[in-house]
Structure formats: structure tokens, C-alpha cells
Amino acid sequence: MKIWIVEDIPLDAAKASRVVSDLAKSLSVEVDLYWNQDLKVTGELTRIEPGAITGVPADVSGRQLGRLLPDIVILDLFWDGSDFRGGSFYSDLRRQEIGAGAPSSFVLVWSVKPGMAEAQSFLEETPRRDRRLLFTNSKTVPLLSSALRECIKSYFEELFP
Amino acid sequence: MTLRICAIDEIGSDEQSTIASWLDRLGHEYEWDDPSRPQHLRFEFARRLPWLGLPFVWAGSHHNLRRLLSSLDGPTVKVLRNCAYFWILTDANDFSHPALPNDRFVLIDWNASGTLPVKSSLDRLRAFPDLLGLSWQTDLLRKQISRISTGKTGPGSSVLILGPSGSGKEVVTRCLSVAAASGPSSSTMDRGSLKAVSGAWLNMEPGMAMTELVGMDRGPTDERIPGLLTQSADATLFIDDFESSSRVVQETLLRIMSVPEGEPATFRAVGGSKDKKTNAWLLFATNKDLNVFLNEDGLRSDFLYRFGSRVLWITPLRERPADFPAIAHAIWRTAWKDAIEAKNGEDMPKEEVLRSDALRYLLAKDLAWDGNVRSLVALVKMVHARLLDAEYNGVSQSSLFDMFVSRGGSFLDWLTEGRPRANATPADVQGRIRGGDDDDPARNAGGDTSTLLVPSEEAVRAVLTPEGWDILSDVVENAPRPRRGLRLRVRLARILLFAAARPSITFAEAALLFDAVNPRKILTTVRKDVRLMAGGKCQLLLKESSNAKGFRRNPEYFRVGEAPQ
Numbered sequence: 001m002k003i004w005i006v007e008d009i010p011l012d013a014a015k016a017s018r019v020v021s022d023l024a025k026s027l028s029v030e031v032d033l034y035w036n037q038d039l040k041v042t043g044e045l046t047r048i049e050p051g052a053i054t055g056v057p058a059d060v061s062g063r064q065l066g067r068l069l070p071d072i073v074i075l076d077l078f079w080d081g082s083d084f085r086g087g088s089f090y091s092d093l094r095r096q097e098i099g100a101g102a103p104s105s106f107v108l109v110w111s112v113k114p115g116m117a118e119a120q121s122f123l124e125e126t127p128r129r130d131r132r133l134l135f136t137n138s139k140t141v142p143l144l145s146s147a148l149r150e151c152i153k154s155y156f157e158e159l160f161p
Numbered sequence: 162m163t164l165r166i167c168a169i170d171e172i173g174s175d176e177q178s179t180i181a182s183w184l185d186r187l188g189h190e191y192e193w194d195d196p197s198r199p200q201h202l203r204f205e206f207a208r209r210l211p212w213l214g215l216p217f218v219w220a221g222s223h224h225n226l227r228r229l230l231s232s233l234d235g236p237t238v239k240v241l242r243n244c245a246y247f248w249i250l251t252d253a254n255d256f257s258h259p260a261l262p263n264d265r266f267v268l269i270d271w272n273a274s275g276t277l278p279v280k281s282s283l284d285r286l287r288a289f290p291d292l293l294g295l296s297w298q299t300d301l302l303r304k305q306i307s308r309i310s311t312g313k314t315g316p317g318s319s320v321l322i323l324g325p326s327g328s329g330k331e332v333v334t335r336c337l338s339v340a341a342a343s344g345p346s347s348s349t350m351d352r353g354s355l356k357a358v359s360g361a362w363l364n365m366e367p368g369m370a371m372t373e374l375v376g377m378d379r380g381p382t383d384e385r386i387p388g389l390l391t392q393s394a395d396a397t398l399f400i401d402d403f404e405s406s407s408r409v410v411q412e413t414l415l416r417i418m419s420v421p422e423g424e425p426a427t428f429r430a431v432g433g434s435k436d437k438k439t440n441a442w443l444l445f446a447t448n449k450d451l452n453v454f455l456n457e458d459g460l461r462s463d464f465l466y467r468f469g470s471r472v473l474w475i476t477p478l479r480e481r482p483a484d485f486p487a488i489a490h491a492i493w494r495t496a497w498k499d500a501i502e503a504k505n506g507e508d509m510p511k512e513e514v515l516r517s518d519a520l521r522y523l524l525a526k527d528l529a530w531d532g533n534v535r536s537l538v539a540l541v542k543m544v545h546a547r548l549l550d551a552e553y554n555g556v557s558q559s560s561l562f563d564m565f566v567s568r569g570g571s572f573l574d575w576l577t578e579g580r581p582r583a584n585a586t587p588a589d590v591q592g593r594i595r596g597g598d599d600d601d602p603a604r605n606a607g608g609d610t611s612t613l614l615v616p617s618e619e620a621v622r623a624v625l626t627p628e629g630w631d632i633l634s635d636v637v638e639n640a641p642r643p644r645r646g647l648r649l650r651v652r653l654a655r656i657l658l659f660a661a662a663r664p665s666i667t668f669a670e671a672a673l674l675f676d677a678v679n680p681r682k683i684l685t686t687v688r689k690d691v692r693l694m695a696g697g698k699c700q701l702l703l704k705e706s707s708n709a710k711g712f713r714r715n716p717e718y719f720r721v722g723e724a725p726q
Contacts, residue, residue: 104511106555108555127551127554128508128510128551129508129509129510130510130511130554131510131511131513131548131551131554131555132554132555133554133555134554134555135554142673147555150555150556150557150560151555153557153559153560154555154556154557154558156518157516157517157518157519157557157558157559158513158516160205160206160209160517160518161209161514161516161517
């Protein structure tokens with residue numbers, strides 16, 4: 001199972017990585033974990049060990065990206081004051097998945113709820129159409145752990161329907 | 162209904178073509194699962210086949226068949242042993258395994274040419290598309306319906322359908338009616354035309370009841386009333402809960418049924434002077450226990466004898482585990498169709514099939530299914546509604562079912578929304594009461610903190626008795642400064658909500674409730690909070706556990722006794 005942590009803050013990425021590590025152990029799941037710090041689907045992708053945030057860059061050029069597309073994404077809704085990059089990432093990811101003929105990944109928004117209108121509208125409207133997009137409401141570790149556990153369960157339910 | 166074939170190990174091209182020609186001789190639609198899958202994935206798919214609600218065949222060598230059957234879990238074996246529509250294709254016929262039913266033909270030698278038993282089963286399945294389920298009991302019903310509907314139909318060939326409420330008596334009636342429409346009587350009768358009445362409708366003053374049944378021929382022509390027996394003279398008349406009808410109706414029907422098979426019955430309408438004839442095929446149904454009926458309700462035993470071999474018994478759903486998948490899948494598909502129609506396809510998530518894991522989980526719970534298929538319909542629809550609610554995005558179907566069945570085994574239990582869950586986790590509780598993040602207060606700064614108190618209060622009021630609520634208010638009001646205020650209320654609310662869902666709470670669990678990235682950091686605060694509710698003048702909402710590992714709730718101040726645990 002491939003999990004991407006899409007997060008610009010190393011401290012938060014480390015927390016998410018630890019959650020993935022704990023769940024992988026408790027659920028006996030093999031996880032290929034990647035960290036995307038650019039918040040762009042085609043941005044730099046670092047393969048990391050669950051529990052850590054250091055690793056080796058993965059090759060995301062051309063067709064390679066299709067093979068690395070995630071099953072689950074932990075997404076920060078990053079907003080730099082003018083650009084809602086989390087939303088753009090989500091749209092690009094869905095486009096890439098369609099292009100690669102890959103199933104839609106679970107996108108778990110783990111973020112401080114920003115006040116900007118685009119983010120509000122994204123979090124209110126998109127989940128109605130996409131059951132694979134969910135929001136933890138606040139950026140806490142127990143909520144991430146609980147939501148990620150469900151996503152992993154859903155992933156396996158779908159793998160063998 | 163498509164027959165699914167799953168090769169559980171690598172089958173050579175010669176064997177594949179042998180199996181393919183065997184399948185072609187069946188004359189039924191079939192679908193091979195992808196034979197290029199790796200071995201371990203084939204096993205996974207094979208294990209899930211019994212949960213698809215479709216007839217299926219496992220094909221493979223003895224060795225792998227044994228491995229597969231030995232790896233099945235309890236619920237799957239339960240379904241398998243009850244299932245009348247699966248077969249094993251292998252290269253010999255001396256294979257056996259405890260997971261296989263030993264009372265029916267399951268094993269087929271793929272080198273042998275015979276396909277008859279499989280073909281006739283699949284033909285039966287195709288003949289009754291509305292009668293869902295693959296259990297041997299439902300298979301027996303299909304055989305009985307087939308036998309009865311191809312025999313003589315008429316008042317002397319009436320049928321009695323017995324079964325608990327919600328078990329599918331109306332469906333069986335429709336199947337009888339449809340099958341008889343193409344039976345030997347079809348040229349002269351209109352058995353496909355079905356008129357259904359409830360016995361309770363015929364429970365009225367005797368004169369009126371008789372008028373309903375046999376009609377009234379008195380007075381001007383335009384005031385004459387054709388009774389049910391005239392309206393259904395060549396059709397099928399279904400009387401549900403017939404025991405509720407008045408005694409005079411029962412007596413009249415008994416007379417009507419007394420004619421020899423294939424003969425019309427005669428009767429006279431109220432106020433009429435001439436005998437009339439009816440060829441109505443009478444189908445009766447009841448969910449009452451026949452012994453109670455005969456002993457207490459005064460039903461004449463000769464009424465029963467009239468039915469002879471035309472008595473159909475529908476077993477309760479819990480005794481037909483192999484019916485579960487097919488029925489649940491059908492309900493699920495209907496729920497999607499209805500939802501898409503209602504929303505005109507807008508703002509809808511992508512359609513999902515009902516997952517095998519969810520069904521397996523459900524059957525493992527061993528519920529009583531008191532309302533039989535009706536309870537299953539209710540549960541599946543409730544889960545489906547949750548699935549369409551964006552708040553439950555990403556939640557697995559098994560967990561959605563768990564949200565209901567963990568509250569208890571009956572429909573009433575499933576309606577207890579908002580009551581504490583027996584297996585609540587810290588994250589569940591946090592989801593219900595937000596705020597109070599002591600580890601990083603800035604994270605909640607974006608929200609309007611004044612609203613955080615209201616859901617906390619509502620949630621906690623729901624689990625505490627009025628006395629318990631007074632105690633909590635007292636605790637908060639008298640809490641030493643600087644611990645008074647919003648955060649304390651949120652923290653205490655979470656502790657109480659968790660304690661309401663489980664009999665006790667430990668310091669570690671309470672720490673987890675506080676969203677702290679590092680629970681150890683706030684353990685001191687947690688200990689103070691729990692002790693605040695467990696000690697001193699404020700009486701005891703929580704009591705120290707005898708094993709000193711935590712605190713258990715004081716049942717006197719919690720409403721949890723009213724909720725299923």
C-alpha cells in the first residue's frame with residue numbers, strides 16, 4: 001500500500017509518519033511511505049521509512065509517477081495567503097489518477113481549517129461527490145490515527161470486494 | 162444470474178478447455194475470474210465468492226482446494242454449508258472436507274460429462290428471479306413452488322404459506338402466481354392476476370364480511386357488489402394473516418376449498434337466488450404458530466388437512482445464512498438506485514458495491530433478525546444513508562454496520578442515535594465534543610469557541626441523569642481557579658462521555674481524550690480532572706476501581722442503563 005504525506009512542515013510530517021508507522025504495525029500492513037513537501041503532484045517525492053522523515057528521492061518523471069500514485073494521501077490544505085494549494089493538489093491528483101487508469105485514492109485532509117472561502121467551499125462541497133475525500137476537522141494525532149485506520153480498512157475492503 | 166468460476170490454482174490450457182466445454186454444456190451465462198492473478202490473490206477472491214450472492218464454482222486441484230477450505234473463517238463456512246448453489250470442479254470425485262455440506266451433491270469431476278444437477282439448479286434459480294437467496298431452504302421453496310404451480314390450481318388446490326413476519330411470504334405468493342400463469346391452467350385461467358387482501362380487512366360484522374367475500378346480488382343492478390370470489394374467479398386470491406378474518410369468512414372459505422382438485426366451487430352471493438361458480442386459486446398466509454392456532458384459536462384441524470402437500474414453510478432468516486448475501490446485495494442496489502433517482506444523479510459519490518468484509522462482519526455478529534428480511538432491509542438502508550453522508554467519508558462499510566449493530570441486535574437498538582457506543586474510542590468521543598486542545602491552543606483559534614460549549618452540554622446531558630448533571634455543574638462551578646472555564650468543561654465532558662460508553666476509564670485513556678500530541682505531557686492535568694469528579698464534596702460521578710487501574714462510573718448518575726451496551 002502506498003501512502004503519501006503531503007505536508008510542508010517537517011514536524012507535522014514526522015507526526016503523520018509516526019501515525020502511519022504505528023498503524024502499519026498494529027494492522028500488519030506493508031506500507032510504502034512517501035513525503036511530498038512541494039504540495040504538487042509532480043513535485044519532489046521522498047521515500048521514507050514509516051516513523052521517519054528522511055529518505056531517498058523517488059523518480060516521478062513520466063510514467064514512473066503512474067506507478068507511484070498513492071492509495072491514501074494525508075494532505076495538508078496549505079494556504080500561503082493567496083494560493084489554496086491543497087485544493088489544487090487534490091484536483092491534479094484526481095486528473096493524474098484518471099490519466100494513469102488508477103483507482104481514486106483516499107485523500108485524508110489533516111489540516112487546520114483555514115478561514116478562506118475556497119477552502120471552506122472545497123471542504124463542504126467536494127466530499128459530497130467524492131466519498132474518498134475526508135477531513136479530520138482538526139490537526140490532531142488521535143483523529144488522524146482514527147481516520148487513517150478507517151481508510152486502510154476501506155482500502156482492503158475495496159481491494160477484494 | 163451469472164455463474165462465477167474461480168480457478169484457485171494454475172490450470173493448464175487443456176484443463177481450461179475441458180472446464181470451458183463443461184461450462185458451455187450448462188447453457189448458462191458464466192464468468193471466469195481473471196486466471197492471470199497471482200496465487201495468493203486467487204485465494205483471496207475465492208474466499209470472497211460465497212459473499213457475492215451469486216452461484217459459483219471453485220475449480221482446482223485437491224491440494225489447493227483443501228488449503229482453501231481449511232482457511233475459511235466461521236461465517237464463510239456457515240454460508241457455505243447452507244448454500245445450495247456452489248460446486249467444486251476438480252479432477253477426481255473422492256474429495257471431501259468438513260467445511261462442505263455432506264447432504265448434497267457438491268463435487269464434480271471435470272472429466273465427466275454430466276452437468277444435469279448443476280443445470281437444473283441454475284434453471285430453478287433463473288425461474289424465480291424475485292425469490293432471492295442461495296440457501297437450501299430457499300432452494301427447497303423453489304422446488305415446492307415449481308411443483309405446486311405446475312399442478313392443478315383452483316379452489317380445491319389452495320396453498321398455505323407459513324413463516325414468521327418479514328420472512329418473504331408475499332414474495333412466495335407472487336412467485337406462485339407468476340409460475341402458475343405459465344402452468345397447465347394458463348390457457349383458461351388468469352393466475353398471473355393476483356388480488357391480495359389482509360385477513361384483518363375481512364374482520365368485520367358477519368353480513369358485511371360475507372358481502373366482501375361472496376358479493377351481494379340484491380337491489381338494482383348498479384348497486385350489486387361483486388365479491389372477492391367473483392372478482393378473482395379465474396385469478397389468484399391471496400389472503401394474508403387469514404386468521405384475522407371473521408369466523409364466518411373462515412367457514413365459507415373452508416366450504417369453497419372442499420371441492421375436488423381442478424373443479425370450480427359454487428357459492429351464492431348475499432341476497433342472490435342463483436349459485437355462482439369460482440375458480441379462484443386461494444393462497445393463505447400466516448405468521449402464527451399452527452399449534453397455538455389449533456389449540457387456542459379454535460381453528461378446525463380439517464382446515465389444515467385441506468391443504469395436503471401444498472403447505473410451504475419459510476424458515477426465519479437467521480437460519481438461512483446463505484440467503485444473506487443475495488438479499489443484502491439486492492437491497493443495496495435498490496438503495497443506490499433510489500438515491501440516484503431522488504437526487505437526479507447530482508452531488509452523488511461514485512456507486513459502491515456492498516463489500517464482502519461488511520457482510521462477513523454482519524453475519525459474524527449472529528444477530529437474531531427478529532423482523533427477518535425487514536430488519537435486514539432497514540439496517541442496510543440505514544447504513545447506505547450514512548454512506549451518502551459526507552461526514553462518514555472514508556469510513557469502511559464494516560464500521561458503518563458496526564455503528565448500528567454494536568448498539569444491539571434489534572431495529573429499536575439501531576435507532577438509538579446519540580446514545581453512547583459500547584466500544585467508543587477516544588477519537589469517537591473527540592469527534593463528538595470538540596475543542597479543548599491543551600497541547601496547542603492555537604490550533605483551535607480559528608473556530609468560534611463560544612459554540613464549543615453547547616454540543617458538549619448536549620452530549621453530556623444525554624448520558625447523565627438530572628442528578629448527575631447537577632453534580633457536574635457543581636464540579637465546574639466550584640473548580641479551583643484557574644481551572645474553571647471552557648477547557649475544563651470540554652475535558653470533563655469528554656471524560657464523562659467516554660465513561661458512559663465504557664464501564665471505566667483509566668488516566669491513560671483520559672489523556673488520549675485531550676488531543677495531546679504527547680499525552681504524557683498533560684497527565685498531571687488529567688489526573689486532577691478525573692479526581693475532581695471522583696472526590697470530595699462534589700459527590701461521586703466516578704469511583705476508583707477496585708484494581709486501582711482507573712475509575713469506574715457511578716451507575717446512579719448515568720443514563721447508560723437505558724442504552725444498549
